[in-house]
Amino acid sequence: MSPAINSVPTAEILNSNNPSKTVLPTLTPPSSAPAFHGLIYAVHARVANPEADLQISVFEKSGKPQWKWAKGLGLRGEYLLRLFGIKDGLEFYISTGRILGKYKEFCNNGPPPFLLLGYQVERSISELLLTLFAQRNGVNVWHGHQADVQKTDVIPIKNVSNKSEVVTRSPLLVDGTGRFRQYSSKVSRVKRFEGFNTDAFWGYWQCEDEDASHTNHMCFPEGWVWMIRLLSWEGTPLPNLMDMINYLLDHAQANSPNDEIPSTNELAQMFGCSPKWVYSIGFSVRDDIVLVQEYKKIGAVMSHFTLINEPYGPGTTWAIRKQLTYQTQVVSGPGWVTVGDGIGFTNPLHSPGITSGMATGVFAADLTAAAIKVKNEEERKALWSRYDEYCANAVTSLHIMNIFNYNCFRVPILAARVSLMWQFTVAIAPPGYTLGHIGYVLPLKKYTEYNLNWVWGSQVPEYVKVSRYALSKLEPIPLSERPSDEVVEDIIRFSEEVRIKAMAENRFPTRWNGLFRNFDRQLNYDEVKNELQDVFTNVCSNCGTWAAVRGDWRKCYTCGVIRPQEECDITWNPPLVERELQVAEQKAKAEQEAMAMKQESMPMKQDSMPMKQEGMGMMK
Incomplete structure (x- = not known):
């Protein structure tokens, strides 16, 4: 990177990619902040x-995108796995006691x-x-620009x-300013839910001997700890990152197959970037007093990690959020x-x-085009009424949903057998909206309807019944x-009645027998069934990094490196049934047809390899 480029403010570099070279006097419409949701709104x-x-x-x-804790993002793998760490399922370790460090497990795998x-x-x-x-x-x-939102129709941009x-x-x-509620705070107070709230604090860590493809959670009566392995690009000059990402977006536009795209290490060398693996580790608790000292299991795990001092500049060693749960009333x-x-947030x-x-x-x-045409307040209220609801x-x-999970953390078997089982069942397969049955392919026009009916499955009738009953106890x-054994057994009994009827x-x-470690296809719980589970990731024998297998x-x-075929094949445990084979075949065929159409319409790149048509190869 030349000294001239290095002297240009980051905001100017980012803003140089905008379609307009200056802020327009008339907008249809603006969004006040480009954090995740503001950008999702604008793109959609x-x-x-x-x-x-x-x-x-x-x-x-x-002047540039800011650091926050790590989150999961579900997009196309060939390109994003060059930038981000893989998230292959979620593993929960629920502690039974502070002294012995015993625990129950729940593991959700895949898809x-x-x-x-x-x-x-x-x-x-x-x-x-x-x-x-x-x-x-x-x-x-526009980075480096602040919207002064005292009014909604005339907005000074500084x-x-x-x-x-x-x-x-x-x-x-x-x-889109999130918890800061830059405009909504002027017209509405937040509502706090009485009787329950949590705080969170987190930092970034280095670890040499801890490695997993799953996202790990350590749960206990007061709350839980997340341990997220992610790829950090901090320290790389912004222009280099922009060039690398635009290069990947070009590959995505061309629908390049995985084996024709440079790897993370190759991209880093091509564009002068410096990726490194770090861990985001944080606590979200009711009471955060001396938890590491009181819970031997947490203390033993944390001994493997070293806190990174100020990873994103001064004042970023620890992040703290108090009173996480709130709701905006208007x-x-x-x-x-x-x-x-x-x-609102939970x-x-x-x-x-x-x-x-x-x-x-x-x-x-989806409502914006109609919203900017409403003629009066009555029309506006009618248009936005479903959104408000x-x-x-x-x-x-x-x-x-949150207090259901927290309360079940108090008794490990309730978390493993009841709350987490129901949580992932209704989230993965909400009745009428089970994406796994259609290969996780949804027309863009149908996406909003699906998302409005998802809500982590928290509104599915069976989930509502079980969560309300458990909380009442x-x-x-x-x-x-x-909680007494009688209370625990009663909650399990009620959950089983609802499950049996639903199945x-x-x-x-x-x-479910491939996705959940301790459950069969009918969601019967088996504490010792942990050898039967589909395997969607393994460790690359060359670099030691966890990799998705296709x-x-x-x-x-x-x-x-080109990996041996045996490293690239999924382990189906138990084997696929006919319906599952059909879904997999349809997905494979659709992807290959899309690649073929894209390649026919674009000239072959000089550094590309011809794509191999291997039929069902991706699901071996």
Whole structure:
């Protein structure tokens, strides 16, 4: 990177990619912040509704994407696994006591890499990726610019570096400032749920001898600890990262297959980047006093890690959030709407702020074209009434989901057999919206409807019944007291009655014996059944990094070596049944047809290899 480029402010470098070279005086509409949900809103409004031709600008006071804790992101694997760490399922260790360190386990595996992949992402680079993707789709993302949202129709935009100001007009302001609630805080107080709240604190760590493809959770009566392995690009010059990401986006646009794309290490060398593996480790607890000292298991695990001092600059060693749970009572009004965490938040457990909160951005985006045309307040209220109702119900349902999980952490068998089993059952296979049955392929126009009906499964009738019943038994018991065996057995009995009825009615028909470590296909619990589970990841024999396995992915996306075929094949344990084979075959055929069509329409790159057509190779 030349000294001239190095002297240019990061905001100017990012803003140079915008379709417009200056802030426009009239916008249709702006979003006030480009954090995750503001960018999701902007991209969806442009991509899913091209006929509206919305002129969207996003304003961010900071000069570059900021650091936050790690989250999961579900997008196309061939390209994103070069940037992010893999997220292959979730592992929970629920402690039975402070002295002995015994625990129960729950493990949710998958889904299969050829259907869908999950990632653990460093938020600064994920938001940079979304920024560049938004700019490619006609969205202006202005870093180093602050929207002064005292009003919704006339908005001064201040340039943070030179203090200049441009006044812009828009029929709709979208507040994507999350918990800061930059505009919604002016018209509505937050609501706190009485009787339960949590705090969180986290940092970033180095570890030489701890390695896992699953995201690990250590749970105990007061709360839980997350341990997330992720790829950090901190310290790499911004122009280098932008060039690398745009290069990957070019590959994505060309639909390049995995084995034709440079690996992470190769990309780092090509673009002068410096990736490194780190861990995000954090506590989300009711009471955070001397937890590491009191829980021997946590203390033993933490002894393997070394805290990274100020990984993102001064003041970033530890992050702290107090009183996590809240709800915004008014989320839309004349000329404005709030998306993302601005509507409310519960807890980082299961990441509902992003996974469920995404529905607010895409729903608001779908309503935008009509919203900017409303003639009066009556029309506006009618248009946004379902949005308001969704936000109110979603936060309430997610709050109940959260206290259900926390209360079951008090008795490990309740967490392993009841709360976590139901949590992932209703989230993976919500009746009428089971994406696994259609290969995780959903038309863009149907995505909002799916997302509004998902909400982590917290509104599925069976889940509602079991969670309410369990809470009626557990909440009256003080946290300092262990629930009696009679209470525990009664909750399990009720859960089993609901499960047996649901499975008899075929409410959740999915491959549970491969996805859940301690359950069979009918969701019968077996504490010793842990040898039967599908295997979707293994360690690359060359570089030692965990890798997703697909029969048609021979190249290690981390180091670039061509792996032996036996390292690339999925282990189906137990074997697939006919219906599962059909879904896998349909997905494989659809991907290969898409690749073929894309390659026919584009010239072959000089450094590319011909794609091998291997039929069912990806699901071997």
